[in-house]
Amino acid sequence: xxxxxxxxxxxxxxxxxxxxxxxxxxxCADLADPVxxxxxxxxxxxxxxxxCININQLVNEPFTPLLDSNATDQSLRFADQGTVVRQLLxxxxxSEASSERNTPLVLDGDDNDPRLYLSRYWxxxxxxxxxxxxxxxxxxxxxxxxxxxxxxxxxxxPTSNETDWQRVACALAISRGLxxxxxxxxxxxxxxxxxxxxxxxxxxxxxxxxVIRLAAPTGKAAVxxxxxxxxxxxxxxxxxxxxxxxxxxxxxxxxxxxxxxNSVEFRHNRDNPLQLDFLVVDEASMIDLALMAKLxxxxxxxxxxxxxxxKDQLSSVEAGAVMGDLCRFIRVSYDSTLMxxxxxxxxxxxxxxxxxxxxxxxxxANAISDCLCMLQKSWRFGGHIGDLAKAVNQQxxxxxxxxIHKQHGQGQLNGYxxxxxxxxxxxxxxxxxxxxxLASHQASVKDANTLLTKFDGxxxxxxxxxxxxxxxxxxxxxxxxxxxxxxxxxxxGFYPGRLIMITANDYSLGLYNGDIGITLExxxxxxxxxxxxxxxxxxxxxxxxxxxxxxxxxMTIHKSQGSEFNHVAIALPPELKQQQVLSKELLYTGITRAxxxxxIYAQVPSLRLxxxxxxxxxxxxxxxxxxxxx
Numbered sequence: 119x120x121x122x123x124x125x126x127x128x129x130x131x132x133x134x135x136x137x138x139x140x141x142x143x144x145x146c147a148d149l150a151d152p153v154x155x156x157x158x159x160x161x162x163x164x165x166x167x168x169x170c171i172n173i174n175q176l177v178n179e180p181f182t183p184l185l186d187s188n189a190t191d192q193s194l195r196f197a198d199q200g201t202v203v204r205q206l207l208x209x210x211x212x213s214e215a216s217s218e219r220n221t222p223l224v225l226d227g228d229d230n231d232p233r234l235y236l237s238r239y240w241x242x243x244x245x246x247x248x249x250x251x252x253x254x255x256x257x258x259x260x261x262x263x264x265x266x267x268x269x270x271x272x273x274x275x276p277t278s279n280e281t282d283w284q285r286v287a288c289a290l291a292i293s294r295g296l297x298x299x300x301x302x303x304x305x306x307x308x309x310x311x312x313x314x315x316x317x318x319x320x321x322x323x324x325x326x327x328x329v330i331r332l333a334a335p336t337g338k339a340a341v342x343x344x345x346x347x348x349x350x351x352x353x354x355x356x357x358x359x360x361x362x363x364x365x366x367x368x369x370x371x372x373x374x375x376x377x378x379x380n381s382v383e384f385r386h387n388r389d390n391p392l393q394l395d396f397l398v399v400d401e402a403s404m405i406d407l408a409l410m411a412k413l414x415x416x417x418x419x420x421x422x423x424x425x426x427x428x429k430d431q432l433s434s435v436e437a438g439a440v441m442g443d444l445c446r447f448i449r450v451s452y453d454s455t456l457m458x459x460x461x462x463x464x465x466x467x468x469x470x471x472x473x474x475x476x477x478x479x480x481x482x483a484n485a486i487s488d489c490l491c492m493l494q495k496s497w498r499f500g501g502h503i504g505d506l507a508k509a510v511n512q513q514x515x516x517x518x519x520x521x522i523h524k525q526h527g528q529g530q531l532n533g534y535x536x537x538x539x540x541x542x543x544x545x546x547x548x549x550x551x552x553x554x555x556l557a558s559h560q561a562s563v564k565d566a567n568t569l570l571t572k573f574d575g576x577x578x579x580x581x582x583x584x585x586x587x588x589x590x591x592x593x594x595x596x597x598x599x600x601x602x603x604x605x606x607x608x609x610x611g612f613y614p615g616r617l618i619m620i621t622a623n624d625y626s627l628g629l630y631n632g633d634i635g636i637t638l639e640x641x642x643x644x645x646x647x648x649x650x651x652x653x654x655x656x657x658x659x660x661x662x663x664x665x666x667x668x669x670x671x672x673m674t675i676h677k678s679q680g681s682e683f684n685h686v687a688i689a690l691p692p693e694l695k696q697q698q699v700l701s702k703e704l705l706y707t708g709i710t711r712a713x714x715x716x717x718i719y720a721q722v723p724s725l726r727l728x729x730x731x732x733x734x735x736x737x738x739x740x741x742x743x744x745x746x747x748x
Contacts, residue, residue: 122149138162145211145222152196153209160223160234168736169239169407169437173202173232175736203232215240226738233738239437242411246440247742249414253423254485256295261321265292265470268320272313272354280495281473287491288314289470292321293463294489295422298402298444300429301493302507303710307426308343310493311398312350314424315364318396330396332368335404335434336632339680340652343368343400367652370630371399371409372623375416379625382408386416394421401680402427407438407739429492430511432707432733435676439735446740447487455494456480458487484747502530503716507709510702515729522718532717535725540586543578543689543719544595550576550685551596551615551671552603558615559605563640566648566656570636573617577683578672579708580691581699581728587689587719593669609645612637612661618647619673622666627659632677634670637661675708686712690720690728700728 128134142158156176163171177199196202206212206225212234213219215226224240227233235243273285284306291297291314301307315330322328332347334340348366374392376385386392397417399405402425405413417423429445449456457475459467460483464475480487496504502525509517522533534542554572561569578596582588597616600606606613616637620629635647638658646658675688688708691697705728709716718725 170233253295285471304496305493308346329394340368403441406434406436443739555615592672619670685715
């Protein structure tokens, strides 16, 4: 029998958080009652990124909350599904979703798929589903003949029998209130966005001005979006008057909504909506369920929404996998990808885009599937990096290993797959970092933009913070070598060329989680940390004003989302206890941060495990969307 002493031991060992135990004890104080353990698991699951827990899965698998995953003597097995549901509903802190009771835990789903939620996340999920369906169901009157002419102006005359999904995405964006555009690196998401914005403005030419905003989840992603939009605009042969209406500057979602210091709420919400007509959000796979709920609540009913992202990337750090859930309506197999459009909508898209979509018609289509478009042709991300990303995404271990071995040292791919070789990684990294740090000693704050761009030429990306190949150890060893350089001038722990990353929002300084800064001297020889802003300007701060940051010569793959580097060095942990985070999504995300070169430092078993394991986030959004349309 499990006692409170066992729980105390488990908390001390880090297998259970104290907050999980306290929540479970609040729901049910009796350790012999399965509801205590269900509440404990629910609290744990939410912290692990799950929105809910699937009751059927708990019934069929042992739950080992106190010991490690290999210890089965303390495993709990729950009764059959029906018994578990009855036990839950007998507790006064649990209610069915269909009831009007306000309880900490909510039970939703049907007999085949009962799901348990923290009530706040059930409401988030329900509201996201309702708001997305509201926009997805809104048909927009479209001048089809005019759109044909305008698309030809933007893309040229169609000359291939191959479907041009960029044209289809543009047609989708002007014909519905919601467009969800997914695609891997190099498939032209930015090119598509700039053209769909131009097309939308052309369609509105005789009406009132359209208020358009661009946003991304992080500062780095917003800066990248700004750069990409500016470059794409420069390549458009359109009237200056039209081009000037397309915004160039992106912002973070938190800034867009108006973050309130020391609060999880925003200034803009359902009662104080944003004043805009068209919102484009990049890197949508990084948006967690709670933030998506708050974003959708703040949009006026008439506002068009375009979500851009790569469905195969890592999900958000916080709970939810909204982009992945939405893209489940795309039918993807090993060698083909099919959209699922209703016949009438497929015909509308075909008429506007002048593309054949007959094979993408389906009687199983719904409002959400009608709003999806997957860009499938990679325009720049080809070669061996693209092949490796595809092999990882398809969980083809043999193909991935063959590519790495065959292409090692040939230019694009390098594989260091023997024993953990952290020293080689340190040496190779310093061959890039040392010259830039030395150059930083000769530079000043005015050179920050140039040096930040140069530092983006290389980055170590780690699966974990801890362990021999984690960010903490690697940054410490890289810095130790840099501090031994005779030219290094140290001031209060900082030195010219020190690269740092903000790890918590600081509203007073206007710095946000994920912002990257470089340390340089000002005109008076005082060290300052410089950050690139959305508009291309640079702001600098005394190091003493910064409170939450990490050294950023090595960063986690999670933190790298929304960034690009010429060369990435991916480090996978050899230690068993560090390997729980490994997944194909993690490796795919790391690989696709690279523009031109990937180096992988890992043992073959770690690499194999990474490719073979797929991340599964428990969520009910897909089921909610299905149920609401029946």
